[in-house]
Structure formats: structure tokens, C-alpha cells
Amino acid sequence: MNVLSEKLLGGKQGAVGLAILALLLFVVFPLWLDLFRLGLLGKYVTYAFVAISLVLLWGNGGILSLGQGMFFGLGGYCMAMFLKLEASDPVSTKIQSTPGIPDFMDWNQLTAIPFFWQPFKSLPLTLLLVLLVPTTLAFIIGFAMFKRRVGGVYFAIITQAIALILSILIVGQQGYTGGVNGITDLKTMLGWDIRTDSAKYILYFTNAGLLIGCMLLARYILTSKFGMLLLAMRDKEERVRFSGYDVSNFKIFIFCVAAMISAIGGAMFTLQIGFMSPSFVGIVPSIEMVIFAAVGGRMSLIGAVYGTLLVNFGKTMFSETYPELWLFLMGGLFIAVVMFFPDGLAGVYQKYADKFNLGGLAAKYFSKFTQWVPKNSGGKL
Amino acid sequence: MFDYTMAEIGNIVVMQGFSGLSLFSVLLLMALGLAIIFGQMGVINMAHGEFMAVGAYTTVFMSKMAVKYDIVNTYFVFAILTAFVLAFLIGYLIEYLLIRHLYKRPLDTLLATWGLSLAMQQTFRSIFGAKEVSAELPEWLLGSFQPTPDIDIPINGVFVMGLALVVTVSVYMFMYRSRGGLRIRATMQNRVMAGAVGINTKKVDRLTFALGCGIAGVAGAAFTTIASTGPTTGSLYIVDSFMVVVFGGAASLMGTIASAFGIAQAQSILQFFMTSSMGKVATLMTIVIILMLRPEGLFASKVRK
Numbered sequence: 001m002n003v004l005s006e007k008l009l010g011g012k013q014g015a016v017g018l019a020i021l022a023l024l025l026f027v028v029f030p031l032w033l034d035l036f037r038l039g040l041l042g043k044y045v046t047y048a049f050v051a052i053s054l055v056l057l058w059g060n061g062g063i064l065s066l067g068q069g070m071f072f073g074l075g076g077y078c079m080a081m082f083l084k085l086e087a088s089d090p091v092s093t094k095i096q097s098t099p100g101i102p103d104f105m106d107w108n109q110l111t112a113i114p115f116f117w118q119p120f121k122s123l124p125l126t127l128l129l130v131l132l133v134p135t136t137l138a139f140i141i142g143f144a145m146f147k148r149r150v151g152g153v154y155f156a157i158i159t160q161a162i163a164l165i166l167s168i169l170i171v172g173q174q175g176y177t178g179g180v181n182g183i184t185d186l187k188t189m190l191g192w193d194i195r196t197d198s199a200k201y202i203l204y205f206t207n208a209g210l211l212i213g214c215m216l217l218a219r220y221i222l223t224s225k226f227g228m229l230l231l232a233m234r235d236k237e238e239r240v241r242f243s244g245y246d247v248s249n250f251k252i253f254i255f256c257v258a259a260m261i262s263a264i265g266g267a268m269f270t271l272q273i274g275f276m277s278p279s280f281v282g283i284v285p286s287i288e289m290v291i292f293a294a295v296g297g298r299m300s301l302i303g304a305v306y307g308t309l310l311v312n313f314g315k316t317m318f319s320e321t322y323p324e325l326w327l328f329l330m331g332g333l334f335i336a337v338v339m340f341f342p343d344g345l346a347g348v349y350q351k352y353a354d355k356f357n358l359g360g361l362a363a364k365y366f367s368k369f370t371q372w373v374p375k376n377s378g379g380k381l
Numbered sequence: 382m383f384d385y386t387m388a389e390i391g392n393i394v395v396m397q398g399f400s401g402l403s404l405f406s407v408l409l410l411m412a413l414g415l416a417i418i419f420g421q422m423g424v425i426n427m428a429h430g431e432f433m434a435v436g437a438y439t440t441v442f443m444s445k446m447a448v449k450y451d452i453v454n455t456y457f458v459f460a461i462l463t464a465f466v467l468a469f470l471i472g473y474l475i476e477y478l479l480i481r482h483l484y485k486r487p488l489d490t491l492l493a494t495w496g497l498s499l500a501m502q503q504t505f506r507s508i509f510g511a512k513e514v515s516a517e518l519p520e521w522l523l524g525s526f527q528p529t530p531d532i533d534i535p536i537n538g539v540f541v542m543g544l545a546l547v548v549t550v551s552v553y554m555f556m557y558r559s560r561g562g563l564r565i566r567a568t569m570q571n572r573v574m575a576g577a578v579g580i581n582t583k584k585v586d587r588l589t590f591a592l593g594c595g596i597a598g599v600a601g602a603a604f605t606t607i608a609s610t611g612p613t614t615g616s617l618y619i620v621d622s623f624m625v626v627v628f629g630g631a632a633s634l635m636g637t638i639a640s641a642f643g644i645a646q647a648q649s650i651l652q653f654f655m656t657s658s659m660g661k662v663a664t665l666m667t668i669v670i671i672l673m674l675r676p677e678g679l680f681a682s683k684v685r686k
Contacts, residue, residue: 064488144673153425153487154676157623158669164620165665172658283620287495294492327503334496338489339482 017302018215025208035197042204042272044312045211046072049265051293051304052211053258056218058290059298060227061254062234063151067141067159068262069286070166071134073276075263077170077177078133080276081117082126083186083194084178103185108175116176123190130267131260138259142252149248151237160283167282182277186270194271207268214261215301221257222301230254291330294337297346307345393653395532401649403538403607406545409641410600411618412625413552416637418593419626421569422586424480425491428498429622430615432594435471435501436464436601437610438509444516444605454519457602461544464602465595472594476587484586498616505612515609522606537606544603548596553634565589628668629678636680644668 029041050068058064090100098111105113119125141162145155170177178184186194193199221227232240233247241247270276279285296307311333318326341348385393411433418426426432440460447456475497483490518537525535556562567575568585576582604610625644629636644664652660672678 058488064491066491145676148673148676150673150676153423153491154627154672156488156491157425157627158672161620161624161665161669165662165669168658168665169662172656172662287492290492291496324503324507327499327506331496331498331500331503334499335479335493338486338493338496339479342486342489 014219018212021302021305022208022212025211026205030201030204035200038204039200039272040312040316041309042200042207043269044309045204045207045305046265046269046272047289047292047312048211048305048308049214049268050262050289051296051308052214052218052301053261054290054293055298055301055304056221056230056254056261057258058293059300059304060222060230060234061251063251063255064156064290065159065255065258066156066283066286066290067163068258068289069281069283070159070163071138071259071262072266072269072285072289073166073170073278073281074134074137075130075266076270076276076280077183077266078120078126078130078263079267079270080183080186081120082123083189083270084183085113085117085120086189087185087187102178102183104178104181104183105175110175114176127267130263134259134263134266135256138256139252142255146248146251146255151251160286163281163283163286167278170278170281177278180278182275182279183270184275184277186274189271195274200272203268203272207272210264210268211305214264215305217257218261218301221254226250226253288330291334291337293344295333295344297344299343300346303344303346303349310345392529392532394650396534397650397653398646399534399538401646403535403541404649405642405645406538406541407600407604407607408618408621408625408645409545409638410548410603411597411622412629412637412641413549413634414593414596414600415622415626416629416634417552417556417565417596418590419623420633420637421565422484422589422593423487423569424484424590425487425494425623426480426590426593427491427494427619428475428501428615429594429597430617430619431498431501431505432468432472432597432615433601433604433618434505434610434612434615435468436598437605437614438505438514438601439464439467439598440602440605441509441514441516441610444518448517453517454521457519457522460516461599461602464598466598468598468601469591469595473587473591475594476590480590481583481586498619502612502616509612511612513609513611513614516605518606541603541606544599548599549634549638552596556634561588624665624668627678628672630680633678633680636678640679 025045030038033041050072053068053071054065057068084102088100088102093099093101093103093106096103096106098106101110101113119129141159145151145158150158170182171180173179188194194203222230229240229245229250233250237247266276266280269280292308292311293304294307295311296305297303314329315326318329337344343350411429414432415426415429418424418429440457440463443456443460443463444453447453447460479493479497480490483493522537522540525533527533554562556565564575564580564585565588567578568580568582568589572582575585601610601615604614608614621644625641626637628644629638629640647664647667648660650660651663654660655663
């Protein structure tokens with residue numbers, strides 16, 4: 001039991017960091033922010049799923065995927081397809097030439113629901129597909145690439161190209177996917193209206209709970225033997241291979257896990273925001289999600305969540321008042337993080353925590369915000 | 382695809398093939414710069430498209446000036462040179478400020494140059510506005526000639542192709558037949574050894590990167606003759622250019638040419654028979670699948686790693 005809690009929470013220090021985050025998400029923010037701002041926060045929390053997946057994949061595994069938006073989007077689309085089918089019952093769509101199919105299909109002269117939409121009539125099947133579709137795609141990509149020892153830069157470029165393909169495909173196949181507008185006007189889930197205030201609160205708390213759950217899963221993976229192997233593969237892939245491990249299988253596994261975590265975020269996004277569009281699938285969102293993780297700290301699960309929230313609050317604030325300045329800032333952020341703070345906020349925190357011996361002063365309270373930072377930790381996990 | 386006669390299909394293939402050649406020329410010019418930066422130096426320059434936009438905006442600006450002083454018929458040659466020089470200088474500066482600190486971290490270079498591309502896009506938007514602008518073309522670039530009544534070949538396309546040819550030959554001559562190119566190849570193959578025989582490897586890095594950016598600038602100048610330029614023009618071509626370089630085999634000039642040709646032709650012919658987005662999807666999909674089967678690209682030289 002003790003061992004399990006150690007592994008899930010990352011020891012006493014990790015547990016304190018996680019508890020503070022949970023306190024913020026579950027108590028402080030809901031009490032402090034009005035429903036509109038809380039809705040925004042909920043949206044950012046869904047991005048944090050992707051940031052966590054990138055900590056696993058990129059920070060610890062050294063595999064930079066520029067296609068995480070694709071998995072986020074696929075998860076979101078699976079959810080949206082279910083909600084859309086429910087929203088387009090024959091009664092509410094009776095003005096269409098074919099009642100009972102989603103409105104955009106009707107506009108594009110489709111007369112029946114396409115076969116790949118059929119499974120999304122049932123909720124359990126949909127929830128399963130939210131997890132399975134992105135993971136299967138990740139498995140195919142990972143299998144094809146890692147078995148042939150394609151890695152690093154090439155992997156980044158090819159995942160980027162695949163994200164581009166998927167977004168063009170979704171935009172181009174308007175009749176099947178809703179095109180550039182995406183799938184909109186989502187109303188109810190099994191008769192439960194997702195647009196009411198109470199539903200928004202419930203969805204927000206579900207979302208935050210799932211995030212903490214995914215973080216526990218991620219931490220469990222990272223503190224296990226597999227996590228050690230992941231780091232070893234990042235730093236000396238050949239040596240791990242010569243030690244008798246099948247590197248590609250480990251990489252495929254972590255890529256699939258990362259895809260699944262991103263997909264959960266995407267599905268929660270659809271539920272909370274009420275639509276899904278190709279603008280979350282393509283290249284730009286995928287790279288932006290990498291910067292969330294980089295700002296927070298690519299090695300730190302908790303840092304990545306804070307990074308996501310901070311960058312997005314900054315984006316909302318600046319793009320409301322100075323839309324022109326925002327792109328400069330965003331660009332500057334990319335450059336500054338890479339050049340000056342490669343370990344992100346978590347790294348900065350760690351540095352000052354060490355310098356002023358915050359850790360010693362406040363050891364009982366929150367001695368280690370961050371889970372693990374390579375430079376200063378002296379190699380202990 | 383089946384309601385055309387054979388003659389019509391022939392004409393379509395010739396004309397679409399020709400518009401594919403224009404695309405091929407721009408892609409080739411983009412990819413040549415990238416092949417030097419990415420293929421030789423291993424730097425992922427996500428801002429490469431923005432260097433192309435620098436060239437394009439330079440040309441547009443020069444054309445506005447040319448209209449003012451009534452030298453529309455001759456300015457284009459100067460515009461190409463200015464585009465090259467300007468992109469070269471900016472590239473030189475960027476290498477000094479940014480890239481040289483990141484040679485050991487290729488994935489981080491990718492992020493940093495992406496940030497750079499965002500900032501450059503916003504700069505274009507602030508200076509030239511969000512709308513697309515196009516250059517005033519000299520008269521000798523307009524119009525088309527018709528070898529047969531059904532085939533219509535635009536002159537600007539021929540010009541862009543000629544330009545691409547000249548640049549390709551120059552790059553080849555420089556890289557493989559000159560002392561400068563020898564220094565570049567030596568540095569990239571074995572940095573320590575190159576330094577030991579007296580090559581200033583840091584200077585070579587800077588000039589190589591700047592050269593790649595300069596060629597992107599020329600690509601931009603060529604681009605203005607076939608389409609209009611907007612702040613995000615460069616980012617539309619960046620993935621294609623990377624695919625060209627990776628598909629061709631990163632360090633191979635022949636591979637780059639062949640894959641630029643293949644990709645451009647496939648896109649432009651498929652776009653006629655399918656919708657434009659499906660043509661692009663089919664092309665990219667084919668490349669990705671081929672790259673999964675043959676990760677080293679089409680024309681990779683055999684090396685031990």
C-alpha cells in the first residue's frame with residue numbers, strides 16, 4: 001500500500017504538489033471565478049491533458065510529436081459525433097429535406113448517416129471509441145515509425161505532416177465531418193442538457209478529476225521501471241537496445257498512452273465547450289500545445305499543467321486587449337523558453353528553491369513542487 | 382475522370398503538368414534552401430517559409446517603387462537580387478542571435494524557429510497589412526503562348542522555371558565545384574577535422590544558414606509572379622518543403638529535385654481530377670506511407686550511422 005502511494009503520488013513531496021493543484025482546481029478557482037471564467041479555465045484544463053501527454057512523450061521519452069492536436073481532436077470529434085447524432089433527432093430537424101441526420105449532412109445532400117457514424121449512436125461505444133480511435137492511430141504511426149527506428153527530427157516532421165493531412169481531410173469532407181465549422185450545436189447527452197449552469201459545474205469538476213487521474217497514471221508510469229527505461233532511451237537509446245530491451249515497443253506504448261490522454265482532454269473539451277472544429281487538429285494547435293508543456297517544464301507533470309493555464313490566461317488577456325502584440329509575445333515565449341529556460345517554470349522554481357533553500361525551510365509543506373528536474377536533482381527520483 | 386476524350390485528357394495532362402511545373406519551381410527553390418539548412422546542417426528551420434515571404438514582400442515593395450519611377454520592365458532582376466541579399470542578411474543575423482546556441486538540440490531549434498516564424502508573420506502583418514498583396518509584373522512576364530489551340534502556357538510559369546533552373550545549377554556548382562562549397566561539406570561531415578585543417582567552422586555555419594535563407598528569398602521573388610503574398614504565405618509551403626527534403630533524402634541534391642518534381646506534379650494533376658484538398662491529401666498520404674516504408678528517403682546515400 002505504502003509502495004503504491006509512493007508510486008502514484010511521487011512521495012510526500014509530490015503528493016503535496018498534487019494536493020495544492022487539486023486545491024486550486026477544486027476549491028479556489030470555482031469559488032473565485034465566475035461561471036464564464038471558470039468555463040475558460042475548464043477549456044485550458046482540457047489542453048493540460050495534452051501537456052501532460054507531452055511530458056511523458058517528449059520530456060521523459062525524448063520523442064517530440066507535433067501531432068498531439070490530432071489525438072486531442074479525434075477524441076473530441078468522437079464525442080461530438082455522439083452528441084450531434086443525439087441533437088439531430090427527427091423532431092428537431094424536421095425542416096431538413098432528410099430529417100434525422102445532422103444539419104451539415106443535409107446541406108451537403110447526404111440522405112443517410114454514413115457507416116462510420118453508426119457506432120456513435122450508443123454512448124458506451126462512443127466512450128470506448130474516444131479512447132480507441134486515437135490510440136489505434138497512434139499505434140499504427142508508432143508501429144510504422146519506431147519499428148524502423150525513425151526518431152527525433154524525422155518523427156516530428158512526419159507527425160506534423162499527418163496532422164496536416166487529417167486537418168485538410170476534415171475540412172475537405174464537409175458532408176461527413178462538418179468541414180471548417182466543425183461539429184456545432186451540441187445540446188444534450190442522453191437527455192441531460194450540457195448547456196445549463198449546473199451541467200457546466202459538473203463537467204468542470206469531472207474534467208478536473210480526470211486530469212488529476214491522468215496525472216496519477218502518468219506519475220505511476222514515470223516512477224515505475226518503465227519510466228526509468230524511458231529516460232534511459234531518451235539519453236542513450238543504443239545502450240538500452242544493446243542491453244536487450246526492445247526500444248521500439250516501449251516507444252509505441254508511450255506514444256499510445258500519450259494519445260489516449262490527449263483524447264480524453266479532447267472529449268472533455270467537446271462536452272464543455274459544445275463544439276469541435278478542425279482548428280484544434282492541425283499544425284498550429286499541435287505546436288502550441290508543445291509550448292504549454294515547455295513553459296511549464298517538459299519534465300514536470302505539475303509544471304506542465306501550470307504552464308498550460310498560464311500561457312492560455314496570458315493569451316486570453318493579451319489577445320483581448322492587444323491582439324497584435326500577442327503573436328510577438330508568443331513567438332518570444334517560444335524563443336525565450338528554449339534559449340533561457342529549457343526546464344520551464346518547474347526548472348526556475350527548482351533553481352530558486354535550491355538557492356534559498358526553500359526546500360529546507362518549507363520541507364514539511366511543499367518542499368518539492370516539481371516532480372523531477374534533471375540538472376539539480378542529483379539523479380534521485 | 383471518364384467523361385473526357387483521350388485528346389482532352391492529353392491536353393489536361395499537359396496543362397496541369399505545366400501548372401505543376403510552376404509549383405515544382407517554387408517548391409524546388411524553397412526546398413533547395415531547406416536542403417542546405419536541414420540536409421547539410423541538420424537545423425530544422427520552421428521559419429523558412431517566412432524567409433520566402435521576406436523575398437516576396439521585397440519584390441512587392443520594389444514593384445511599387447518601380448511603378449512610381451516607371452521602370453517596371455527592368456526592376457524584376459534587381460528585385461530578385463535584393464530579395465536574396467535581404468533574406469541572406471536576416472538569416473545571417475538570426476544564425477548569430479539564435480541558431481548557433483541550439484546546434485546540439487535539434488528539437489529545440491524547431492520550437493525556437495517556430496516562435497521566430499510567428500514573430501515574423503506578425504511583423505509582415507504590421508508593416509504590409511493582413512491583406513494579400515501582389516507585385517506589378519512587367520509586361521514581358523504577362524500573357525501566354527499557345528503551341529496548339531487547346532494548350533495554353535503562361536509565360537510567368539516559364540520564367541519561374543528558368544529561374545529555378547539557374548538557381549539549382551548555381552547551388553550545385555557552389556556546393557560541389559567551389560572552395561566555399563567544399564568548406565561547407567567538410568564542416569558538416571566532420572566539424573573537428575575541418576577546424577583542424579584551418580576552416581573557420583563557425584563562420585561556415587553562419588554563411589551556410591544565411592545562404593539557405595537567401596535562396597528562400599529568391600523563391601519568394603519567384604513566388605510573386607504566380608500568386609499573391611500574404612503574411613501567412615510562407616507557412617502554407619513549409620510542410621510541403623520539409624516533405625520534399627525528407628522525401629528526397631536529406632543530403633541529396635538530386636533527391637530534392639526529383640521529389641520536388643514528383644510532389645508538385647502529383648498534387649497538380651490529382652487536384653484536377655479530385656477536389657483540391659483531396660489531391661493534397663492523397664499526395665501527402667502517399668509520401669508519408671512511402672517514408673514509413675523507406676525512412677531514409679528516395680535518394681539517400683548509403684552511410685553507416
